[in-house]
Amino acid sequence: MPELPEVETVRRGLEPALASQRLDKIELMRPDLRRPFPPDFAQRLEGRTVERLSRRAKYLIAHLDGDLCLVMHLGMSGSFRIESGVPANEKPHDHVRFLLGSGIRVTYNDPRRFGSMDLVACSRLEQSPPFKTLGVEPLGTELTAAHLAAKLRGKATSIKAALLDQRVIAGLGNIYVCEALWDARISPRRLAGTLADARVRPTAACRRLPEAIRKVLLAAIASGGSSLRNHFQTDGSLGMFQHSFNVYDREGEACRRPGCRGTITRIVQTGRSTFYCPVCQR
DNA sequence: CGGCATACCTGCAAGC
DNA sequence: TGCTTGCAGGTATGCC
Numbered sequence: 425m426p427e428l429p430e431v432e433t434v435r436r437g438l439e440p441a442l443a444s445q446r447l448d449k450i451e452l453m454r455p456d457l458r459r460p461f462p463p464d465f466a467q468r469l470e471g472r473t474v475e476r477l478s479r480r481a482k483y484l485i486a487h488l489d490g491d492l493c494l495v496m497h498l499g500m501s502g503s504f505r506i507e508s509g510v511p512a513n514e515k516p517h518d519h520v521r522f523l524l525g526s527g528i529r530v531t532y533n534d535p536r537r538f539g540s541m542d543l544v545a546c547s548r549l550e551q552s553p554p555f556k557t558l559g560v561e562p563l564g565t566e567l568t569a570a571h572l573a574a575k576l577r578g579k580a581t582s583i584k585a586a587l588l589d590q591r592v593i594a595g596l597g598n599i600y601v602c603e604a605l606w607d608a609r610i611s612p613r614r615l616a617g618t619l620a621d622a623r624v625r626p627t628a629a630c631r632r633l634p635e636a637i638r639k640v641l642l643a644a645i646a647s648g649g650s651s652l653r654n655h656f657q658t659d660g661s662l663g664m665f666q667h668s669f670n671v672y673d674r675e676g677e678a679c680r681r682p683g684c685r686g687t688i689t690r691i692v693q694t695g696r697s698t699f700y701c702p703v704c705q706r
Numbered sequence: 707c708g709g710c711a712t713a714c715c716t717g718c719a720a721g722c
Numbered sequence: 723t724g725c726t727t728g729c730a731g732g733t734a735t736g737c738c
Contacts, residue, residue, distance in 0.1 A: 426732075427731060427732090430731085458715085458732090458733080482733095497733080498732080499732045500716095500730070500731060501716080501717090501730090501731090501732090535715080535716050535717065536714085536715045536716050536730090537714085537716080538714070538715070538732050539732085540732095540733085554733080579708085579709095580709075581708080581710090585709080585710090597731055597732075598730095598732090694709080695711065697729085697730090
């Protein structure tokens with residue numbers, strides 16, 4: 425289930441199957457996911473070759489020849505399957521099938537249909553929605569304590585909500601926000617604005633955040649990478665792998681920080697579960 | 707505009 | 723066992 429590390433894992437898993445491949449045929453099993461597919465979706469894709477797969481935040485982007493980009497989001501429950509052989513095996517909630525020149529099939533499955541697929545000119549990607557409003561890539565060089573302090577200055581909302589805001593940092597979701605805040609020993613209830621001082625400089629806690637964020641994301645990507653190497657599930661699906669968390673979904677368990685005697689607590693913030701240790705996260 | 711609740715959709719686990 | 727309820731890692735929209 426896809427936050428940034430899961431999407432990156434899917435990208436790496438799909439890349440070998442898709443790179444340099446011609447899209448021979450696109451089959452749509454329904455007219456929409458979260459929104460209708462763009463007009464002439466299949467026709468605009470068929471016959472083009474995939475040059476590469478990239479990722480921005482939680483979006484997966486297939487770059488095709490002729491300046492066309494297929495922008496995909498996995499929503500809450502999207503996954504891909506790579507298969508060969510005939511006949512195609514159909515599963516519930518298969519919505520899109522890509523038939524490649526190699527004979528391989530890539531199938532998109534999404535029970536909740538919160539995912540999306542859109543077509544955009546690659547040359548205008550950054551100016552088009554949703555990219556134009558996205559914040560910095562957490563694994564890029566732009567994520568610094570100073571940048572965070574500037575973005576969080578004056579914010580009256582919690583740091584938890586602020587980090588979930590894709591306009592601040594793009595790609596964090598509920599799990600990795602909880603994990604990063606635990607790692608940085610910051611309470612999710614703390615007001616975002618308090619991470620910048622009066623001169624809009626980062627506080628000590630704010631200075632711990634960029635490293636904490638990178639650490640949890642990179643660890644998750646590494647874990648996804650190893651589950652990929654073990655090989656896709658028996659059905660070839662990509663996009664789910666279990667990873668051990670320090671706080672997420674651990675309500676009632678002992679805090680894992682050495683020396684801390686706290687118990688992981690669940691609260692609800694802006695309608696979503698937050699897990700944290702009230703003893704060591706301040 | 708900022709902050710929050712709500713809607714979208716299905717599956718699953720827990721509780722009665 | 724079978725039904726109901728609540729919850730799930732996503733974003734977009736509308737309301738104050």
